Amino acid sequence: MVSLSNLLTHPYREDNGIPVHLKGGTMATALYRTTTLTIFGTGYTLLIAHACYVKKKSIT
16 A cells, blocks of 8 residues: 555655756746745845945045
8 A cells, every 4th residue: 555645755756857846846836936036036125225225434
């Protein structure tokens, strides 16, 4: 008898050259790309916002 966990994890254990985070199909790919863009977009926005609001130090 094959256990349920073996049936559910079989696509992730296959060595077919696809990264494990993309083996879930179209929805997994969309979720991965959305998450990646959100993280890097937020970081970039914070970087730009910090660069805009940095005050110059006066030379005295």
